[in-house]
Amino acid sequence: MAxxxxxxxxxxxxxxxxxxxxxxxxxxxxxxxxxxxVLVAADAGTVxxxxxxxxxTITVNTALFSQGDSVQxxxxxSGVCTVTAGSATVSTAGSLALSQYEGGQLYFNTTxxxxxxxxxQSSGMTNPMTTTGDIIYSSSGSTPARLGIGTTGxxxxxxxxxxxxxxxxxxxxxxxxxxxxxxxxxxxxFDGVFTSTYENYIVYFNSMSAATSADDPxxxxxxxxxxxxxxxxxxxxxxxxASGTVTGSGQNAVSxxxxxxxxxxxxxxxxxxxxxxxxxxxxxxGNAYGWFNDGQSGNMSWLNGNFAxxxxxxxxxxxFKISTSSSNxxxxxxxxxxxxx
Amino acid sequence: MTTQAExxxxxxxxxxxxxxxxxxxxxxxxxxxxxYEAQISQWALGRLAKEAKAAEAEQAVTDKATxxxxxxxTADEAKLLLS
Numbered sequence: 238m239a240x241x242x243x244x245x246x247x248x249x250x251x252x253x254x255x256x257x258x259x260x261x262x263x264x265x266x267x268x269x270x271x272x273x274x275v276l277v278a279a280d281a282g283t284v285x286x287x288x289x290x291x292x293x294t295i296t297v298n299t300a301l302f303s304q305g306d307s308v309q310x311x312x313x314x315s316g317v318c319t320v321t322a323g324s325a326t327v328s329t330a331g332s333l334a335l336s337q338y339e340g341g342q343l344y345f346n347t348t349x350x351x352x353x354x355x356x357x358q359s360s361g362m363t364n365p366m367t368t369t370g371d372i373i374y375s376s377s378g379s380t381p382a383r384l385g386i387g388t389t390g391x392x393x394x395x396x397x398x399x400x401x402x403x404x405x406x407x408x409x410x411x412x413x414x415x416x417x418x419x420x421x422x423x424x425x426x427f428d429g430v431f432t433s434t435y436e437n438y439i440v441y442f443n444s445m446s447a448a449t450s451a452d453d454p455x456x457x458x459x460x461x462x463x464x465x466x467x468x469x470x471x472x473x474x475x476x477x478x479a480s481g482t483v484t485g486s487g488q489n490a491v492s493x494x495x496x497x498x499x500x501x502x503x504x505x506x507x508x509x510x511x512x513x514x515x516x517x518x519x520x521x522x523g524n525a526y527g528w529f530n531d532g533q534s535g536n537m538s539w540l541n542g543n544f545a546x547x548x549x550x551x552x553x554x555x556x557f558k559i560s561t562s563s564s565n566x567x568x569x570x571x572x573x574x575x576x577x578x
Numbered sequence: 579m580t581t582q583a584e585x586x587x588x589x590x591x592x593x594x595x596x597x598x599x600x601x602x603x604x605x606x607x608x609x610x611x612x613x614y615e616a617q618i619s620q621w622a623l624g625r626l627a628k629e630a631k632a633a634e635a636e637q638a639v640t641d642k643a644t645x646x647x648x649x650x651x652t653a654d655e656a657k658l659l660l661s
């Protein structure tokens with residue numbers, strides 16, 4: 238209901254009360270406008286609704302409205318409607334330019350100074366994500382954009398001013414490939430740990446033990462989940478710590494012993510490390526050497542050998558298997574790749 | 579001399595709950611009955627080979643001692659002869 242001047246004893250009709258109720262609820266009768274419009278005093282307490290496909294203005298002049306008067310302004314047209322200060326001032330913390338379906342309340346602090354409280358219809362952010370692991374980032378114009386998940390091992394980087402998953406720079410350091418702990422297993426395979434990413438590897442053997450003292454932890458090279466049965470040549474030299482006696486043996490077998498037989502007891506686990514070089518190198522044979530001790534008794538073992546690495550006929554080594562000759566094996570094995578030069 | 583069947587029984591007794599593969603990170607899997615039998619059989623051959631090698635080494639020591647006794651010399655004296 239437009240602003241009224243009521244008199245003493247006046248009886249309101251049901252329609253008037255209903256209209257007043259609508260106004261009190263923030264609604265009220267709307268005056269549809271289809272072209273630019275200049276507010277008049279009778280607009281106080283009403284809704285001025287602009288509906289135009291073209292840009293329009295609603296002008297606010299002074300000396301028409303009293304302090305405390307208000308006018309709701311809405312724009313339902315596709316053209317931008319701008320609340321414009323005519324002879325009155327119009328202040329706002331938001332925008333006086335109203336896009337379609339935006340609006341606000343024009344409130345008069347004085348007859349010549351109005352405040353505009355705009356209500357912007359926010360559509361919220363459209364979710365650009367489609368796949369598990371997606372990340373949202375701000376693209377040009379602060380538009381939400383999707384960054385799909387990277388592959389295993391990739392790191393979040395910046396490329397061209399936006400985030401991007403990239404393969405970590407190899408640098409010159411060792412890169413952890415895997416750390417595996419196994420207890421009382423018939424064998425433990427490490428397939429696919431030797432890849433084209435590296436040619437040289439360091440493998441650490443911790444707390445290695447066989448289930449029976451008659452056994453020794455041993456290693457077999459693998460290709461496509463199968464033990465490599467030929468072109469593997471390893472020598473092992475073992476020294477008894479008490480006597481200093483050194484014995485050597487060739488181990489041209491599928492599985493070659495890593496540590497001294499006395500490693501057998503679980504209470505005296507063995508430790509050691511091996512270097513695998515030229516793995517997958519087509520020009521040279523692969524080579525490996527290592528050193529081990531069996532813990533408490535302090536016996537030592539050295540290993541040295543080579544294997545067909547890049548010759549497809551003799552299989553490219555892609556991993557290895559840990560076992561013993563006749564019982565279960567336990568331990569922790571950590572594999573590092575050394576960055577290519 | 580232990581037979582393969584006897585050795586299989588020995589190893590079977592050491593592993594009454596079967597055999598498993600796997601690790602702490604990804605969990606363990608019990609070997610199937612067929613794989614268990616194949617692994618036990620393979621282990622028996624490995625242990626028999628080790629037994630045979632140990633027996634062979636022991637026999638060599640015995641043979642050497644017998645020969646030294648027959649010659650009536652000590653091991654050190656034999657080394658002196660060969661030096």
